Amino acid sequence: MKRARRKSNGEPRFERKLPEARRLALIEATIESLKRFGHEGLSIRRISAQARVSIGLINHHFPTKDALVAEAYRHFNNELVGSLRQAVANAPPAPRARLRAFLEASFSPPNLDSDVLAVWVVFWGLYRHSKDIQRVQSETYHGYVDLLRGMLADLEREVGALRFNLRLAAIGLTSLIDGLWLEWCLDPDNFEPREAVQLCEAWIDRLGS
Amino acid sequence: MKRARRKSNGEPRFERKLPEARRLALIEATIESLKRFGHEGLSIRRISAQARVSIGLINHHFPTKDALVAEAYRHFNNELVGSLRQAVANAPPAPRARLRAFLEASFSPPNLDSDVLAVWVVFWGLYRHSKDIQRVQSETYHGYVDLLRGMLADLEREVGALRFNLRLAAIGLTSLIDGLWLEWCLDPDNFEPREAVQLCEAWIDRLGS
DNA sequence: CGGCTTGTTGTACGATCGTTCAATAGTGTC
DNA sequence: GACACTATTGAACGATCGTACAACAAGCCG
Numbered sequence: 001m002k003r004a005r006r007k008s009n010g011e012p013r014f015e016r017k018l019p020e021a022r023r024l025a026l027i028e029a030t031i032e033s034l035k036r037f038g039h040e041g042l043s044i045r046r047i048s049a050q051a052r053v054s055i056g057l058i059n060h061h062f063p064t065k066d067a068l069v070a071e072a073y074r075h076f077n078n079e080l081v082g083s084l085r086q087a088v089a090n091a092p093p094a095p096r097a098r099l100r101a102f103l104e105a106s107f108s109p110p111n112l113d114s115d116v117l118a119v120w121v122v123f124w125g126l127y128r129h130s131k132d133i134q135r136v137q138s139e140t141y142h143g144y145v146d147l148l149r150g151m152l153a154d155l156e157r158e159v160g161a162l163r164f165n166l167r168l169a170a171i172g173l174t175s176l177i178d179g180l181w182l183e184w185c186l187d188p189d190n191f192e193p194r195e196a197v198q199l200c201e202a203w204i205d206r207l208g209s
Numbered sequence: 210m211k212r213a214r215r216k217s218n219g220e221p222r223f224e225r226k227l228p229e230a231r232r233l234a235l236i237e238a239t240i241e242s243l244k245r246f247g248h249e250g251l252s253i254r255r256i257s258a259q260a261r262v263s264i265g266l267i268n269h270h271f272p273t274k275d276a277l278v279a280e281a282y283r284h285f286n287n288e289l290v291g292s293l294r295q296a297v298a299n300a301p302p303a304p305r306a307r308l309r310a311f312l313e314a315s316f317s318p319p320n321l322d323s324d325v326l327a328v329w330v331v332f333w334g335l336y337r338h339s340k341d342i343q344r345v346q347s348e349t350y351h352g353y354v355d356l357l358r359g360m361l362a363d364l365e366r367e368v369g370a371l372r373f374n375l376r377l378a379a380i381g382l383t384s385l386i387d388g389l390w391l392e393w394c395l396d397p398d399n400f401e402p403r404e405a406v407q408l409c410e411a412w413i414d415r416l417g418s
Numbered sequence: 419c420g421g422c423t424t425g426t427t428g429t430a431c432g433a434t435c436g437t438t439c440a441a442t443a444g445t446g447t448c
Numbered sequence: 449g450a451c452a453c454t455a456t457t458g459a460a461c462g463a464t465c466g467t468a469c470a471a472c473a474a475g476c477c478g
Contacts, residue, residue, distance in 0.1 A: 038338035125334040128327040129247035179388030
């Protein structure tokens with residue numbers, strides 16, 4: 001008798017997936033492991049366990065661990081920008097309404113989650129010393145910037161003449177949002193998400209004056 | 210002949226320091242190693258090499274590596290708050306002048322350094338999963354908040370009546386500063402430090418209106 | 419059912435991790 | 449110069465890291 005090719009219950013021991021699907025599953029497991037264990041979650045063994053696959057599989061689909069982490073960063077960026085873009089698309093066409101939808105999506109689940117923000121911070125910590133992360137950042141960040149800058153440009157058009165410095169306004173609003181994200185993450189009891197939206201809207205209100 | 214107790218040149222093989230001095234040297238080496246190697250710089254061997262001491266010395270002065278890292282975080286916080294406090298103390302007593310000094314100190318060397326900001330981000334990445342870091346954060350963060358809130362309270366007094374929500378104003382300004390720090394770190398070519406000061410002062414200008 | 423492709427497994431390897439601890443040696447005191 | 453104290457050294461431990469690779473097996477085709 002040859003060695004059993006199946007488990008005793010007759011089920012297959014594992015499921016083969018198309019490379020594309022497996023790569024996505026590994027990327028999502030990477031992010032989930034990062035949420036659960038912080039920076040220590042970014043190890044082959046933790047990610048493998050999270051994805052319920054063997055240790056060796058990751059290097060079959062990704063050349064190195066760093067490549068997987070970089071792709072996870074890309075996915076995380078795309079998910080954020082995609083959800084914000086969709087929130088804007090579902091809003092009324094008026095610039096102010098679209099900006100409000102953008103802010104409310106920024107400061108409500110699933111984006112405003114302590115785990116999610118902790119994930120961002122770990123990625124940022126890798127940025128300085130990882131060429132891979134830097135490359136993904138340069139490739140994905142403009143999506144976010146363009147979305148926000150486009151809405152501010154629309155607002156400017158509605159107001160009429162050139163009332164504010166578009167470039168500085170975008171930088172300031174982005175910084176305010178990121179900073180409020182960070183503060184809320186470090187101490188969620190310090191203020192309400194609703195108040196973060198208020199602060200950003202007050203900033204926007206005062207742009208034209 | 211007994212084994213030589215000195216190096217061939219007659220110099221001592223190492224220098225004994227008082228525990229307090231050695232602890233400080235190890236803390237500074239930790240931060241320097243963190244600047245040079247990012248998160249990977251937070252290992253006993255890297256820190257030991259940076260401090261030019263043996264591997265075993267760290268555990269003689271600190272119970273665990275995490276305790277050393279937490280103390281480094283405390284030192285880093287205290288250095289920042291101390292430099293900002295001194296900048297404020299050296300400024301004219303008018304609230305606006307003190308706030309300006311605070312902002313200019315925030316957005317100029319040595320605080321506005323890519324390495325320094327990268328260090329912050331790594332510490333923040335540890336925050337969620339390290340009780341030690343959380344404890345230090347809760348013990349040191351109020352120094353920063355109190356300094357900034359005190360200046361805003363002075364400004365409010367000067368203006369006269371209760372013109373703005375002090376709590377929200379402090380949260381917003383802190384977030385704006387932190388966010389601008391982060392943005393500048395991720396892309397120093399995006400804007401000038403001077404522009405960051407401008408954005409913060411514009412925020413303050415509009416508080417009273 | 420037999421053969422083929424290739425997604426998947428799991429052991430093994432060398433490197434590095436944090437920590438321990440007995441031995442060493444710098445430094446002050448007499 | 450001898451001694452005591454203890455800061456310091458450096459080897460050693462087990463654990464875990466990322467990666468490589470040979471063997472296995474799931475799924476498909478004829």
